Amino acid sequence: DVCSSDLAGPIAPTFDVVRVESNGSIVVAGNAAPNSKVEILNGATVIGSTVAGPDGAFVIVLEDPLKPGDYTIALRSTVGAVVTASAQTAVVSVPANAAGQVLAMVEEPGKPAELLTVPASEPKPAPATGDQAAAPAAEAPAAPATATPAVAAAKPAPAAPAAPAAAAAEPKIVVEAVEIDGNKIFVAGLADPGRKVRAYANDILLGDAQTSSDGHFLVEATRDIPVGSYTIHVDGLDADGVKVVARAAVPFEREPGEAVAAVAPAETKPAEAKA
Structure with missing residues (x-):
């Protein structure tokens, strides 16, 4: 129905996270129309793609790192014959050498650009740690606070559905997406601002991350995850970094292949005094 589609309008894909490493490897997370095909474009060239989950969340890891230089990347989603381009663009600068700086900036017409930088010469932490992560929740109306990782965080387009405000007193945690790319695994989600989270695949510790403001x-980890069925669970930790105050878990099927992605919302499970 032309009338109803005009009223609703297509859902434009949006950036939530643009994570850039000094070697040119990039992880992009965001939201698009549920179950749509999502592509990253550098100009007219498609450099990465995936399928959004039933809630619209997606994670794309570029198979080939970008060579040193400046890039303007955009998103495009496809549902049937309807193709929708993102209003946002991400400007990425990959340094020619380790002494340069990685730059990532997300721009949207009529809104201030978000620019975050980090010296590329800083030593990387052990692969199991994932505390270099930052992005706003899809429903956050405020601009993101400054952060040290080379991560560009964008405010979502108005088309993104607003979630009801959660009770501040009750800890929350949600796993939004799980992606495997070669021997790397990425777990993205939502938690209380500033809360330390710890992710596992069954009993395999994947690493920790600090939730952004x-x-x-x-959470990013370098792990060889054998083919099989897993439960990816993420614990939200108390201020002491030891006590578990909330837990989310999603099933994940590790299928054969170098790139496997799954997006599944999970409900918060308050940790009942389990030590």
């Missing part, structure tokens, strides 16, 4: 976390 806008409630988004990304």
